[in-house]
Amino acid sequence: MRHVSVVIRTFVGIALMAAASSFAASAIPENSMGLSKTSVFATPTPKVYQENPEQPGSSKLLPRAYLGAPPQISHSISDFLPITPQSNMCIACHNQPSQWGQKLEKGMATPIPPSHYTDLRNAPGKVTENLVGARYNCNQCHVPQTNAPALVGNTFSGGRVR
Numbered sequence: 001m002r003h004v005s006v007v008i009r010t011f012v013g014i015a016l017m018a019a020a021s022s023f024a025a026s027a028i029p030e031n032s033m034g035l036s037k038t039s040v041f042a043t044p045t046p047k048v049y050q051e052n053p054e055q056p057g058s059s060k061l062l063p064r065a066y067l068g069a070p071p072q073i074s075h076s077i078s079d080f081l082p083i084t085p086q087s088n089m090c091i092a093c094h095n096q097p098s099q100w101g102q103k104l105e106k107g108m109a110t111p112i113p114p115s116h117y118t119d120l121r122n123a124p125g126k127v128t129e130n131l132v133g134a135r136y137n138c139n140q141c142h143v144p145q146t147n148a149p150a151l152v153g154n155t156f157s158g159g160r161v162r
């Protein structure tokens with residue numbers, strides 16, 4: 001029995017060496033190393049893309065990526081950035097607690113929801129009158145859209161969202 005297992009081991013060893021040498025022989029081509037379809041040594045110019053030109057009041061709300069996801073910004077925000085400690089244009093239009101639960105007319109800004117007036121760390125469940133500091137920098141979570149194609153195709157589906 002012993003010499004049989006030696007024979008098997010030798011055979012496995014030869015097979016592994018053969019596999020290793022054939023791996024080394026088929027080097028990965030330069031243009032398959034990254035997400036780019038060109039050689040990793042090329043410096044391709046990205047396709048030109050445009051930011052969403054729609055202005056608030058005339059843009060169409062976008063689907064949410066999944067339930068609970070921050071809604072994507074449906075309008076241009078180029079006139080409203082940067083957000084600074086002194087100025088936050090987003091709040092100027094969206095800070096409307098009186099609109100909570102009301103039916104919005106077309107062109108009205110979606111009110112910032114109660115979750116943003118709640119200090120989730122120290123007093124979860126208590127809606128205050130003030131926007132919580134952690135929600136001040138809106139575009140940390142909410143993002144505008146461009147017409148750039150997805151870099152990598154995918155089949156993600158967020159399920160029922162709105």
Ligand code: HEC
Binds near residue numbers: 055074092107
């Ligand atoms: C001049 C008013 C105005 C300003 C300033 C503004 N928005 Fe809006 N926003 C709107 C309106 C109105 C809508 C509803 C869609 C429409 O009518 O264009 C909207 C829609 C949105 C939505 C989508 C909400 C949903 O229900 O899907 C998000 C998110 C948003 N805005 C975030 C922002 C952020 C972040 C900023 C600041 C960078 C900002 N907005 C600045 C008026 C404004």
Ligand code: HEC
Binds near residue numbers: 068070110112138
């Ligand atoms: C830390 C991440 C975060 C920040 C910062 C943030 N949001 Fe949100 N926002 C969310 C998430 C997540 C949701 C969806 C869940 C919810 O309603 O709480 C949301 C929902 C919303 C909605 C949709 C409400 C609705 O009824 O459909 C609006 C409008 C909005 N945010 C505006 C803003 C504005 C304006 C700012 C800046 C003043 C801001 N948010 C800052 C994460 C954030």
